[in-house]
Amino acid sequence: MAASPKSPAFDPADPLGVDDLLEPEDLAVRDTVRDWAADRVLPHIAEWYEKGELPGIRDLARELGSLGALGMSLDGYGCAGASAVQYGLACLELEAADSGIRSLVSVQGSLAMYAIHRFGSEEQKQTWLPRMAAGEVIGCFGLTEPDHGSDPAHMRTRAKRDAGGDWVLNGRKMWITNGSVAGVAVVWAQTEEGIRGFVVPTDSPGFSAPEIKHKWSLRASVTSELVLEDVRLPADAVLPEVTGLRGPLSCLTHARYGIVWGSMGAARSSFEAAVEYAKSREQFGRPIGGFQLTQAKLADMAVELHKGILLAHHLGRRMDAGRLRPEQVSFGKLNNVREAIDICRTARTILGANGISLEYPVMRHATNLESVLTYEGTVEMHQLVLGKALTGLDAFR
Known part of the structure; x- marks a missing residue:
């Protein structure tokens, strides 16, 4: 009987082995955006958040353009033509830094550029998209x-x-x-x-x-x-290729897809902060990570975080195959943002009073996600989208 292959070691950062589903090009995109965020955003984000400003936004836009992150899933006109999964991974890494940075990229690429790319005239595309892809025009x-x-x-x-x-x-x-x-x-x-x-x-x-x-x-x-x-x-x-709500709603579907991934970035950042804190913070003579109630919280957080990443990956593969429906994007946004907020709130309890300090990212992510929860479709709207899809009955009116 042939020997069974040796199981790989358990990776706390990737407990389900989701990285095995990614191609080398996907990992390269992810790591490039992660490194940029670590260098250009994380050292400054607490100060920016406290002051309520985003200084140097035009410089940041040009740098994101040089990375190919603006309109990255669009083809031509200077856009990167990346896959939906690669765009999603970029959104996750950007929002792990801050939701505001991911919003900058989402609005630029998935709303403004997407609208021109899909519904604009050739002249409109030539006039605006190359400069927007480069970050020269926001x-x-x-x-x-x-x-x-x-x-x-x-x-x-x-x-x-x-x-x-x-x-x-x-x-x-x-x-x-x-x-x-x-x-x-x-x-x-x-x-x-x-x-x-x-x-x-x-x-x-x-x-x-x-x-x-x-x-x-x-x-x-x-x-x-x-x-x-x-x-x-x-x-x-005027955008010549669309009349009616189909135009803006299709743009929102594209942007909501990025939120499905991005919200998991905020959740991951808070979860990682909670794990590290639990391993170093001592009470009653031992790290709090060694107590059952803390481990239960961490286990539940990990389950929801990585289920959400798997859901985002599945929707990305469907988008790349041309099979993603708006109702499925509503499914992803409803679940992932809601779970991301819960992960952040639970992380805050593990950090105790330190959880409200900008020394840690947890409260910043939690408050950001309160906006992400309701923009581009509130919880109630996505529930009604799914309710209509499930029953065939329109409860909006």
């Missing part, structure tokens, strides 16, 4: 409004045709990542034909983007309001 995505978040069909922003063929936009958008540093905004507006997307240079007269301050989440991220007051655009500013 983009933002204007969908959410002060009074309309989960119900974008009733947005109040309007675009009307002028007698000369131009478009004139009026309205406001709210909670817009990258808004006040963007060179271009993809803005969705009501028209006589239905909801349309517009490529808006942010130096257009009548366009302004005041930054939103006093946030207690995503503090190391630029968040703005967009104000459009008689913004005049040429006839060819």
Whole structure:
């Protein structure tokens, strides 16, 4: 009888052996982004978060562009053409540093660039995508409004045709990542034909983007309001290939996919901090990691963390095969963000009072994830998406 192969050693960092599912190119992407984040973000992120700013965002964007991380799953126009799994791994590593950094990349690539790439004219693509892929131009995505978040069909922003063929936009958008540093905004507006997307240079007269301050989440991220007051655009500013909510919702599906991975990065960072703390913190004459209740917490955290990574990997393979459905992305975002927050909160209990200190990443990740939980689809919206898929009955109205 042939001898059975020797089992590999148990790896606490990869208890399910998920790395065995990755190709060498996948691992190279992951390690490149991880090293960049360790060098350029982690030494400074606590200070940025405490001050509520992201200094040098344009330099960071150019560096991310040089890594191929901006619009990385898109083809052509200077984009990397990476796989969905590789893009997901990049999101995980970026959010392990901070959700604000991953949001910068997601909004740039999965919302603004994706909208132009999928629905734009050839001229729009040639004009904007190469510079956005290089990080030379930062983009933002204007969908959410002060009074309309989960119900974008009733947005109040309007675009009307002028007698000369131009478009004139009026309205406001709210909670817009990258808004006040963007060179271009993809803005969705009501028209006589239905909801349309517009490529808006942010130096257009009548366009302004005041930054939103006093946030207690995503503090190391630029968040703005967009104000459009008689913004005049040429006839060819409209995205020609889509009318209706299908346009912005398809962009959101792509961005939500990145969140499925990214949230696990925040969870991993908090979990690793809890493990290291549990091994070094002593109470009652021994490390607290040696007590049963602490080990139970760590075991449960590890189970949910690596189940979430497996789920993200599965959805990535489906996206690469062209078989990923929006309902499956809702499944992933609902589960992974919810579990990531729980992991962060449990990690905080292991660190005790130290868990609220910016010396450790746990509370920063927990507060960031409170935003990730509700942006790009609240818990309730994703529950209703799945409920409709499961029953065939629409409970939205």
